[in-house]
Structure formats: structure tokens, C-alpha cells
Amino acid sequence: xxxxxxxxxxxxxxxxxxxxxxxxxxxxxxxxxxxxxxxxxxxxxxxxxxxxxxxxxxxxxxxxxxxxxxxxxxxxxxxxxxxxxxxxxxxxxxxxxxxxxxxxxxxxxxxxxxxxxxxxxxxxxxxxxxxxxxxxxxxxxxxxxxxxxxxxxxxxxxxxxxxxxxxxxxxxxxxxxxxxxxxxxxxxxxxxxxxxxxxxxxxxxxxxxxxxxxxxxxxxxxxxxxxxxxxxxxxxxxxxxxxxxxxxxxxxxxxxxxxxxxxxxxxxxxxxxxxxxxxxxxxxxxxxxxxxxxxxxxxxxxxxxxxxxxxxxxxxxxxxxxxxxxxxxxxxxxxxxxxxxxxxxxxxxxxxxxxxxxxxxxxxxxxxxxxxxxxxxxxxxxxxxxxxxxxxxxxxxxxxxxxxxxxxxxxxxxxxxxxxxxxxxxxxxxxxxxxxxxxxxxxxxxxxxxxxxxxxxxxxxxxxxxxxxxxxxxxxxxxxxxxxxxxx
Ligand code: ADP
Numbered sequence: 029x030x031x032x033x034x035x036x037x038x039x040x041x042x043x044x045x046x047x048x049x050x051x052x053x054x055x056x057x058x059x060x061x062x063x064x065x066x067x068x069x070x071x072x073x074x075x076x077x078x079x080x081x082x083x084x085x086x087x088x089x090x091x092x093x094x095x096x097x098x099x100x101x102x103x104x105x106x107x108x109x110x111x112x113x114x115x116x117x118x119x120x121x122x123x124x125x126x127x128x129x130x131x132x133x134x135x136x137x138x139x140x141x142x143x144x145x146x147x148x149x150x151x152x153x154x155x156x157x158x159x160x161x162x163x164x165x166x167x168x169x170x171x172x173x174x175x176x177x178x179x180x181x182x183x184x185x186x187x188x189x190x191x192x193x194x195x196x197x198x199x200x201x202x203x204x205x206x207x208x209x210x211x212x213x214x215x216x217x218x219x220x221x222x223x224x225x226x227x228x229x230x231x232x233x234x235x236x237x238x239x240x241x242x243x244x245x246x247x248x249x250x251x252x253x254x255x256x257x258x259x260x261x262x263x264x265x266x267x268x269x270x271x272x273x274x275x276x277x278x279x280x281x282x283x284x285x286x287x288x289x290x291x292x293x294x295x296x297x298x299x300x301x302x303x304x305x306x307x308x309x310x311x312x313x314x315x316x317x318x319x320x321x322x323x324x325x326x327x328x329x330x331x332x333x334x335x336x337x338x339x340x341x342x343x344x345x346x347x348x349x350x351x352x353x354x355x356x357x358x359x360x361x362x363x364x365x366x367x368x369x370x371x372x373x374x375x376x377x378x379x380x381x382x383x384x385x386x387x388x389x390x391x392x393x394x395x396x397x398x399x400x401x402x403x404x405x406x407x408x409x410x411x412x413x414x415x416x417x418x419x420x421x422x423x424x425x426x427x428x429x430x431x432x433x434x435x436x437x438x439x440x441x442x443x444x445x446x447x448x449x450x451x452x453x454x455x456x457x458x459x460x461x462x463x464x465x466x467x468x469x470x471x472x473x474x475x476x477x478x479x480x481x482x483x484x485x486x487x488x489x490x491x492x493x494x495x496x497x498x499x500x501x502x503x504x505x506x507x508x509x510x511x512x513x514x515x516x
Contacts, residue, residue, distance in 0.1 A: 039171035060493035064501035089157030139202030150178030170200030173234030188507030200230030244410035245431030249274030278493035311397030315381025327398030332361035337404030
């Protein structure tokens with residue numbers, strides 16, 4: 029099979045810059061796809077953290093003016109990642125996270141910032157920026173959504189295009205007046221183009237104008253075509269000639285490996301699950317909980333938001349405490365939910381522990397020391413934490429939605445009889461159904477041989493990138509168009 033070149037376009041990439049699962053996926057795909065004969069370069073904005081992490085950078089393209097200032101595309105490496113970085117200090121050289129300033133408010137010029145990312149990606153894809161020209165462009169989420177638009181309206185030979193939706197809730201909608209400033213033609217502003225409820229829809233543009241659209245699980249792929257979950261875009265998605273492909277995410281099984289994880293008090297594998305008791309004790313101590321081996325210790329690593337069902341979990345804290353369960357929460361997000369958990373942690377000392385903020389090491393220790401990992405999301409495109417939980421033998425207790433439905437096998441009576449089951453699912457996503465699922469989890473936990481068998485099966489689940497990468501590679505080959513311009 030000939031080697032294929034793919035340009036991945038995204039606003040975050042692990043380990044340089046991450047606000048959520050998108051960064052993990054974008055960071056993991058290049059290595060996973062290399063094994064499938066695909067050479068990936070990733071185009072990302074030149075935030076300070078990206079510029080600091082970039083080695084051996086050489087300029088491959090210069091924009092005298094790009095949305096208000098000069099800019100360059102730099103080709104370089106960061107660790108094992110091949111990057112194309114859009115160096116545009118007027119757009120990206122700022123403190124804060126990729127989307128918002130230190131005060132938490134979105135940057136007012138996000139429309140211009142991410143249009144610039146897409147425009148630079150299109151320059152690379154059209155062969156205007158150096159000799160490396162992709163056969164396929166893979167755009168991730170709304171920040172990269174206009175890439176397909178720039179390619180479409182350039183009316184030149186172009187690579188194949190794939191758009192992946194990691195979360196339909198974030199759509200990137202900006203005023204139509206921006207059109208001239210971001211260099212798209214007036215006729216782009218139509219229902220078949222980039223127009224979205226009178227504005228420019230960045231994600232909508234990508235969904236309408238890419239050769240293929242994927243999302244990150246088969247169940248979410250079906251859900252987003254319904255008015256209930258389509259968030260205003262279900263009509264656009266239903267109109268797609270090839271439908272929506274659902275390709276699950278994997279996790280980096282070297283980073284997430286309980287056999288070698290240096291952040292854990294004790295490493296283990298599926299034959300030495302009992303060693304988790306050491307991690308549980310260490311986690312209880314770290315969070316100031318009573319060191320009770322007999323308490324079902326539930327862990328949460330999550331954005332503290334409505335999407336993640338964190339308000340439902342908060343309502344259940346008193347009941348969980350009454351049942352002798354313990355709860356450890358790591359996350360940040362919605363200020364009201366954060367505050368509510370802070371009060372709960374004060375109200376239930378020894379039973380509930382909370383760490384707000386972002387802590388990679390603690391995320392690992394929660395996976396390695398909790399008995400169960402809770403993911404009560406109202407919607408979940410794929411979800412990564414339940415995949416980590418499976419690998420670490422913290423049984424996932426999940427809402428039956430999106431990728432959670434696809435990756436966890438509910439340990440109901442039939443599944444147990446068939447020696448299946450890797451966690452607990454519940455539906456509908458309500459406090460009461462969640463509570464019943466936790467009660468069921470407690471019963472399973474008290475039946476030690478059954479629990480051990482569930483843990484072993486969970487840990488044997490393939491959560492790696494190998495299957496998903498093969499699916500992406502097949503899709504790339506289906507849409508690839510050999511690069512037109514510079515000779516190879
Ligand atoms: P999201 O919707 O936030 O992208 P995912 O489950 O797909 O949810 O991915 C979240 C990723 O971020 C996982 O890798 C998870 O371990 C990590 N994560 C989330 N919150 C925190 C936190 N507070 N500290 C450390 N890691 C976190």
C-alpha cells in the first residue's frame with residue numbers, strides 16, 4: 029500500500045496544549061496512523077506553549093497580512109509530532125487558554141483567529157506552502173471547520189477532506205460581516221455553504237463542505253442526526269450523502285498503563301488486581317478520606333458541567349454517604365457546580381474529597397485507586413475517562429449515551445450469565461436512575477468474585493488506537509486525492 033499524507037488541523041494537541049479530549053485524540057492519531065501507512069502532520073495555532081515546544085522550526089510560508097498582522101507557517105517537531113504551526117503573534121501570543129483570556133471570557137476575535145488557522149491549513153493543502161502537500165485534510169471541530177470552505181471556494185485541485193465532530197455543542201458562530209475580512213467570497217454565504225442562521229457557521233461549513241463527516245462513536249453518529257441531540261445541525265447532518273461515520277477514540281496505552289504507571293503507589297496488571305488496594309489507601313490518604321478498604325470508593329475526573337451530569341452527582345452525595353460510599357472528584361468548570369461540590373466536600377469530611385483544577389497525575393491515581401469511575405453525562409460524543417477506567421480496572425458507571433453506550437458492557441444478569449459485562453450503564457440520565465445504578469454497583473462490589481471477574485474483563489477490553497486508526501486510514505484512502513501542485 030502506498031504511503032498517504034494527511035494534514036490534521038486542530039486547535040489543541042497533547043502534550044503541548046489541552047483543554048479536553050480533543051487534544052488527546054489529535055496528539056495520539058499521528059503515531060496510530062503511522063502504523064497504518066499514513067504520514068500525518070498536524071497544523072496548530074502558535075500559542076506560547078506550542079512555540080516553546082517547537083524544535084527545528086523552518087518557515088514554509090509567509091502571509092504579509094493574515095487577519096490583522098503578519099504570519100508564518102513553521103514546519104517543525106515537538107517530540108514525535110510533526111507540526112505545522114501558524115505563527116501569528118497578533119492572534120495567538122496571549123496568556124490564557126486557547127479560547128479565552130485569563131478572566132474566563134472568550135477572546136472577542138475568536139472568529140478571526142480560527143479562520144486564520146483554517147486559511148493557513150488550506151494554503152498547505154493547496155500546495156502554496158512548501159513541498160509537503162497532503163492527499164487528505166482532516167479537520168477537527170469548529171475551530172478547523174472553515175478549512176473545507178477555503179478549499180471548496182478556491183476552485184482549484186484539492187485534497188480529500190474529512191471533518192470530525194468531537195462535540196456538536198461547540199459550533200463557532202460569527203457575524204456575517206466577518207466574511208470579507210476572513211477572505212471568503214460573498215457567494216459562500218448560502219444554505220449549502222457557510223451560512224448558519226444568518227451568521228457564519230464554522231462547524232456547519234465543515235459539515236456541509238467536507239467529503240466525509242465522522243464523529244467519535246457509532247451511537248453519537250446516530251444521535252446527532254435526531255432533533256433531540258442534533259443541536260440545530262441535525263438537518264445538515266441528515267443531508268450528508270455518505271451519512272456520518274462513527275469511529276471510536278482510543279487512548280494512549282503507553283501513557284495509560286497500570287503495569288508501568290510511575291504516578292501510582294503500586295503498579296499492577298489483571299493478574300495482580302489486589303495490588304489496587306495500596307493505591308486506594310494512598311488515594312484516600314491524599315484526599316483526606318477515611319482509609320476504609322470496605323468503602324466503595326467512586327472516582328470522577330471530569331469537566332464540572334451540566335453536559336457531564338455533575339449536578340446529578342452532586343444531588344446524590346448525601347445518599348452515597350448514607351450508604352457508606354466514598355467519592356473523589358477531580359475537575360473544574362461551571363462555577364456554581366464547583367461551589368456546590370466544595371460545600372459537599374466540607375459537609376462530608378472523610379467521605380468526599382474534591383480537587384479543583386487540572387492534575388494529570390491525580391487523574392491517573394484516581395483511575396488506579398478508585399473502585400468505580402462515574403460518568404453520568406447527558407450526552408457524550410465518545411468519552412475518554414471510561415476507557416482509562418476500563419484499562420485500570422476502575423469499573424465505569426456510565427449513562428447509556430453516545431460513546432459511553434458503545435464502550436461499556438452493562439453487567440446485568442444476562443451479561444453476567446454469559447461472562448460478559450465490564451461496568452454499569454443507566455438510562456434515562458436522571459438522578460434516580462443514576463442512584464439505582466450506584467446501588468446496583470454496590471451490590472456487585474459486595475460480591476467479590478463477580479467484581480474481580482468484571483475488573484479482569486474490563487482490563488482486557490481493547491481501548492487502544494489500533495482499531496480506530498485502521499478505520500481512519502480506510503476512510504482517508506476512500507477520499508484521498510493525490511496532491512496536485514508541487515512535484516514529490
Ligand atoms: P471532554 O468532553 O472534556 O473532552 P473526555 O472524557 O473526552 O471529555 O476527555 C477528557 C480528558 O481530559 C481525559 O483525558 C481526562 O482524563 C482529562 N481530564 C478532564 N478533567 C481533568 C482534570 N481536572 N485533571 C486532569 N485530567 C482531566
